[in-house]
Every structure is written in structure tokens, then in C-alpha cells.
Amino acid sequence: MSCFSALLYKELLRFWKVGFQTVAAPVITSLLYLMIFGHVLEGRLQPLEGVSYTGFLIPGLVMMSVLQNAFANSSSSLIQSKITGNIIFVLLPPISYREFFAAYVIASVVRGVVVGFGVWLASLFFGWTGVAHPWWVLGFVLLGGAILGTLGLIAGIWADKFDQLAAFQKFLIMPLTMLSGVFYSIRSLPEFWQQVSHLNPFFFMIDGFRYGVFGASDVSPWLSFVIVGTAFVLLAALTLQLLQRGYKLRG
Amino acid sequence: MPNPDTPAISVRGAVKQYGALQALAGVDLDIHQGEFFGLLGPNGAGKTTLISSLAGLVRLSAGEIRVMGHEVVRDYREARRKLGVVPQELVFDPFFSVRELLRIQSGYFGIRRNDDWIDELLANLDLSHKADINMRALSGGMKRRVLVAQALVHKPPVIVLDEPTAGVDVELRQTLWQFIRKLNRDDHTIVLTTHYLEEAEELCGRIAMLKQGRIVALDSTPNILRRVSQRALQIRAAGMPDVLPTFLAEHLLARESGVLQLRFDRHAEIEGLLAAVRESGALIEDIAITQPDLEQAFVEIMQENSR
Numbered sequence: 035m036s037c038f039s040a041l042l043y044k045e046l047l048r049f050w051k052v053g054f055q056t057v058a059a060p061v062i063t064s065l066l067y068l069m070i071f072g073h074v075l076e077g078r079l080q081p082l083e084g085v086s087y088t089g090f091l092i093p094g095l096v097m098m099s100v101l102q103n104a105f106a107n108s109s110s111s112l113i114q115s116k117i118t119g120n121i122i123f124v125l126l127p128p129i130s131y132r133e134f135f136a137a138y139v140i141a142s143v144v145r146g147v148v149v150g151f152g153v154w155l156a157s158l159f160f161g162w163t164g165v166a167h168p169w170w171v172l173g174f175v176l177l178g179g180a181i182l183g184t185l186g187l188i189a190g191i192w193a194d195k196f197d198q199l200a201a202f203q204k205f206l207i208m209p210l211t212m213l214s215g216v217f218y219s220i221r222s223l224p225e226f227w228q229q230v231s232h233l234n235p236f237f238f239m240i241d242g243f244r245y246g247v248f249g250a251s252d253v254s255p256w257l258s259f260v261i262v263g264t265a266f267v268l269l270a271a272l273t274l275q276l277l278q279r280g281y282k283l284r285g
Numbered sequence: 286m287p288n289p290d291t292p293a294i295s296v297r298g299a300v301k302q303y304g305a306l307q308a309l310a311g312v313d314l315d316i317h318q319g320e321f322f323g324l325l326g327p328n329g330a331g332k333t334t335l336i337s338s339l340a341g342l343v344r345l346s347a348g349e350i351r352v353m354g355h356e357v358v359r360d361y362r363e364a365r366r367k368l369g370v371v372p373q374e375l376v377f378d379p380f381f382s383v384r385e386l387l388r389i390q391s392g393y394f395g396i397r398r399n400d401d402w403i404d405e406l407l408a409n410l411d412l413s414h415k416a417d418i419n420m421r422a423l424s425g426g427m428k429r430r431v432l433v434a435q436a437l438v439h440k441p442p443v444i445v446l447d448e449p450t451a452g453v454d455v456e457l458r459q460t461l462w463q464f465i466r467k468l469n470r471d472d473h474t475i476v477l478t479t480h481y482l483e484e485a486e487e488l489c490g491r492i493a494m495l496k497q498g499r500i501v502a503l504d505s506t507p508n509i510l511r512r513v514s515q516r517a518l519q520i521r522a523a524g525m526p527d528v529l530p531t532f533l534a535e536h537l538l539a540r541e542s543g544v545l546q547l548r549f550d551r552h553a554e555i556e557g558l559l560a561a562v563r564e565s566g567a568l569i570e571d572i573a574i575t576q577p578d579l580e581q582a583f584v585e586i587m588q589e590n591s592r
């Protein structure tokens with residue numbers, strides 16, 4: 035077992051051991067969204083030609099679950115380790131900062147995918163229509179999960195207290211996800227807000243993912259892919275830089 | 286094979302600045318392979334900072350540290366493989382059982398199957414019956430022993446223990462020291478910080494005293510003790526005057542409720558001291574000669590250095 039695989043294994047085992055909180059609970063939350071929004075808005079909104087509102091909402095919720103849980107995984111794991119002090123167990127061994135990065139981000143992606151998959155399975159009861167382009171779906175899930183896993187790492191490194199992490203989550207991650215077009219197509223927004231939405235990288239994750247599912251989207255999946263890919267590269271570079279310097283982790 | 290002349294730990298010009306505070310103010314220190322070394326000093330002296338720097342948990346503002354010849358920042362992989370650290374704080378990971386934790390920790394050092402050694406560690410630390418218990422369910426003393434096991438999963442040649450017996454009961458302390466002594470006999474270098482001075486006196490071959498980020502004394506334990514060569518004559522007497530005659534006052538080390546501690550260098554001086562006590566009108570009830578201990582050495586050396 036390499037240092038990297040041991041750390042990855044630890045991170046996976048960590049969320050799996052508390053699977054009720056980390057997997058079951060978020061699946062149930064998404065289903066509540068689906069039942070409530072689907073029930074209230076079904077028939078009133080039709081964001082995409084030929085797709086029911088519930089049908090439109092499901093992939094958005096799946097992707098939102100992937101993103102939020104990927105963020106939650108790395109950020110909460112790190113902040114808990116920092117606050118309890120057991121972070122030293124991963125700082126004392128000969129683990130490189132690249133291995134550290136990869137293990138935390140991959141574990142976050144896995145948690146995101148597991149929860150997303152759970153939401154998708156459950157949503158079969160509400161009528162899922164099938165997937166038009168599976169590779170696009172996979173690509174956006176992995177990239178989106180990796181971006182949020184990386185953001186979670188940044189937040190976990192930066193925050194000294196749970197409050198600060200919660201602020202990061204509430205004032206940055208939540209609004210960006212909510213305003214990314216999970217519940218609506220941004221075409222239904224006034225021109226100005228459409229423009230604003232285009233500044234939100236989360237919009238392209240959701241939109242690209244929806245292209246994979248329906249074969250139709252607000253913008254080209256290639257454009258989304260380039261934007262989301264660039265965002266990941268930039269964030270990863272920043273995070274690797276922080277880890278290499280030992281920012282907040284090695285006094 | 287490592288060169289036996291390479292110091293187990295070598296510290297050169299170590300400075301650690303926290304804002305205006307110098308936690309380490311230029312430390313130079315070589316600890317040889319196979320030593321049982323004591324790092325002593327009052328709270329805030331910089332012991333933990335020094336240990337954290339050599340473990341790579343803290344980065345020095347200036348200076349350099351090597352573990353078995355490997356510089357701890359540039360050559361961190363090798364340096365960390367050679368080092369096992371038992372931290373001062375009682376930290377634990379609440380998600381795992383003792384055995385899971387030790388397996389994961391082995392994995393961090395690239396060791397795949399380690400159960401034989403893990404079982405040996407658990408047996409030596411009297412933890413075998415707790416192997417499958419979650420960390421949360423362990424008492425403080427047990428958690429402390431798990432920390433020791435965690436530091437040893439990769440059989441490091443250099444083992445550093447930062448106040449490992451703080452808050453540990455006496456029986457457990459004995460178990461721990463037996464084990465650490467055994468490791469030292471098997472050629473592991475041991476570095477220990479402690480507040481229990483008799484512990485350092487009993488265990489350590491050499492001692493460094495740290496104060497305000499500086500080493501104020503560094504010598505073999507017997508030499509450190511000799512620096513305060515004062516054996517003391519302890520006299521219990523009735524009717525001692527409040528103001529002692531000058532001769533006695535000059536030799537006085539301590540006085541409490543009818544007991545005097547008097548300094549002497551040669552046995553020939555004892556008779557004179559006893560006579561002086563009798564002449565002051567007091568009735569001697571008991572006498573004893575006390576040996577110097579590290580506690581006393583410690584206080585004296587610390588005082589010398591603040592003059």
C-alpha cells in the first residue's frame with residue numbers, strides 16, 4: 035500500500051462508516067426537493083421542450099448532490115482533523131503534498147458520485163428518461179466533483195473554526211449552486227440575470243451535465259467543458275501551492 | 286546501513302519566530318544514535334516547538350534540522366521514515382478502532398501487512414484486549430498508549446516522546462518505560478521531554494535544559510547533577526532561634542518548621558555545623574544527609590541563567 039492509497043482508503047472509510055449522515059441523509063434531502071418542487075411546479079414550468087418539469091429537475095438535483103457532497107467531504111474531514119488535532123497523523127508520515135491533494139479530492143468525488151447515484155436510483159420512481167450522452171455525464175460529474183472537492187480542501191485548510199467553514203458553505207457554495215439553474219433554465223430569467231449566471235462556473239457544470247442527460251442545453255457542452263476544466267486546473271494549482279507551502283497546516 | 290557516526294538528530298541554528306516571540310532562539314544540538322536523551326525545561330521553553338520542527342509540523346524561521354542525516358524539509362520522506370513522534374496532546378481519530386488506526390498508520394508509511402508488529406506493539410503496551418474497540422471508548426491512559434503504538438508502526442530508529450506520562454497513572458508509566466527501555470536497548474534513539482524530573486534522572490543518559498528557546502545546560506545526567514554538587518545536611522531541632530547565627534545562615538539552603546537544610550562540601554564540615562546548631566541553643570532531634578536530585582539541579586541551573 036502506498037502512502038497515497040492508505041490516505042485515500044482512510045478518507046473513504048471515514049465517510050462510509052457514517053454513511054447514514056454522509057450518504058443516506060443527502061439522498062433523502064434531494065428526494066424532498068424533488069417531491070416538493072416537482073409537485074408544486076409540475077405543469078407550470080417547462081424549461082426544456084419535450085421534458086416535464088420533474089424530468090428537468092432530476093438531473094439538476096443529481097448534479098447538485100454530487101457537488102454539495104464532494105464539498106462537504108473534504109471540507110468536513112479536514113476541519114475535524116484540524117480541530118481535534120488528529121491532522122498530525124497525516125502530517126507526520128512521508129506523504130507528499132500531491133498525494134495529500136489527490137487522496138482528499140478523489141475521496142470527495144467518490145462520495146459525490148455515491149450520493150448522486152443514490153439520488154438517481156431513487157428518482158427512477160419519479161420517471162427518469164434515460165441518458166443521451168453518458169460520456170458527457172461522466173465527464174461533468176467527475177470534473178464538477180473534483181472542483182468542489184478542491185474547494186472543500188481550500189475551505190478546510192483556511193477555516194480555523196466550524197463557523198468559518200459554515201460561512202464559506204452558506205455564502206459561497208450554496209448560492210452558487212442554487213443560482214446555477216438547478217431548479218430552472220436560465221433562459222427563463224431576464225437578460226441581465228442570464229448574463230450574471232454566465233459568470234457562475236457552477237452554471238456550466240449543471241448545464242453540461244444536463245446536455246449529457248437530454249442532449250440539449252443552454253450553451254454548448256464544449257464551452258461548458260472548457261470553462262469547467264479551466265476552473266479545475268486553476269483551483270488545483272492554487273490548492274497545491276497552499277499545500278506545498280504548508281499554509282495553516284505546518285505552522 | 287546508516288553510518289553510526291551520523292547524529293540521530295542534528296539541530297543547527299534553529300530559530301522559530303512567532304511574531305515578536307522567539308520560541309526557539311538559536312538552538313544547536315546533536316543527539317547520537319542509541320542515546321536516551323532528555324529535553325527538559327519549564328512550560329513555554331520551546332520543547333514542543335523543537336520537536337514539531339524536527340517532525341516537519343512546524344517550519345523553522347532559520348536553521349536546519351536533520352534526522353539520521355536527512356534534512357527534514359528537503360529530504361522529508363526519508364527524515365519522516367526515520368522518526369516516530371508521540372505528541373504531547375492527547376489526540377485521536379474517533380472514526381476508527383485501535384487496530385484500524387494502526388493499519389492505516391502503517392499504510393501511510395507504505396507498509397502493507399504489518400499485523401505481526403502491530404500485535405507485538407499492542408501486547409507490549411498492554412492493549413491487546415482493546416484492539417477492536419473504537420478510540421472514543423478508550424480511557425486517557427489507553428489513548429496515550431495508542432499514540433505510542435502509532436508512533437512506532439514503522440519501527441523508526443529515532444523515537445521522540447513529548448511529555449508522554451503527563452496524566453498517566455503510575456502503573457501504566459512503568460509499563461511504558463519498560464517498553465521504551467527495551468526499544469533503547471534494541472538501538473533505538475529515544476528523546477524524551479518530561480516534567481517528572483526523577484523520570485529523566487532515572488532514564489536519560491544525557492540531558493539538555495531549555496529555557497526561553499535556548500539551551501542553558503547540556504551534559505550527561507551525572508554531570509548535570511554534579512553541577513549542583515551540594516549534598517545537604519538536614520537537621521531537625523527543637524528551639525531553633527528565628528534569627529540564625531551568621532555561620533549557619535551562610536550555609537542555609539532551606540528552612541521549614543524546625544527543619545534546616547544546610548549546604549556542605551566535605552564531611553569534615555558536618556561537625557562544625559552540628560556544633561553551631563547546638564550553640565544556638567537548639568536541641569537536635571534528627572539528622573540526615575540528602576543527595577542532590579535533578580529537581581534541585583534544574584532550579585539552580587535555571588536561576589544561574591537568569592542572573
Ligand SMILES: Nc1ncnc2c1ncn2[C@@H]1O[C@H](COP(=O)(O)OP(=O)(O)O)[C@@H](O)[C@H]1O
Binds near residue numbers: 327328330332
Ligand atoms: N503556534 C504558535 N503561535 C504562537 N506562539 C506559539 C505557537 N506555538 C508555541 N508558541 C509559543 O512558543 C513558546 C514555546 O512553546 P512550546 O514549544 O509549546 O513550549 P514547551 O513545549 O516547552 O512548553 C511559548 O511561549 C508558546 O506560547
Ligand SMILES: [Mg+2]
Binds near residue numbers: 332333334373447
Ligand atoms: Mg510542550
